[in-house]
Amino acid sequence: MFEEITMTTPAIKEAVEFEDTFLQNKIERRASEQREKAIRDYYSYMNSYKEEGITLGMKKANINTAINLLKLGVDVDTIVKGTGLSIQDVEALKIKIK
Structure with a gap:
């Protein structure tokens, strides 16, 4: 019965023939x-x-935030906790902005 239905419907027949050939x-x-x-x-x-870009973008945002906080006089430990940057990264930024 299934074969009768498939072979009488032109679109299905064409698809079945294409599949057989393929x-x-x-x-x-x-x-x-x-x-x-x-x-x-x-x-x-x-x-x-995409994931790599998001990670890099977040790190750049954290660096910019750290720079702004350093300019405001926020201590390094607080910046490290708030941004997730390492102490070494924040210290290096501190030296660069002086």
Whole structure:
């Protein structure tokens, strides 16, 4: 019964025939698999770069915040606690802004 329905509906019949041809053609199948892999790799790289960009952006924001707090005279320990920067980073910023 399923075969009768699929073969009498033109769109389904065309899809089934395409699938049969596709599965029999190893070169087509390999090219399709490579396209799919390239798409997955692309999205994986984009997510990785996005996360890296967010991390760098947050660090830059923390550095700018630390500089502003140093200019206001806030002590280094408080800046370290508030920004997550290391003591060495904050001390280096302190030297740079003098």
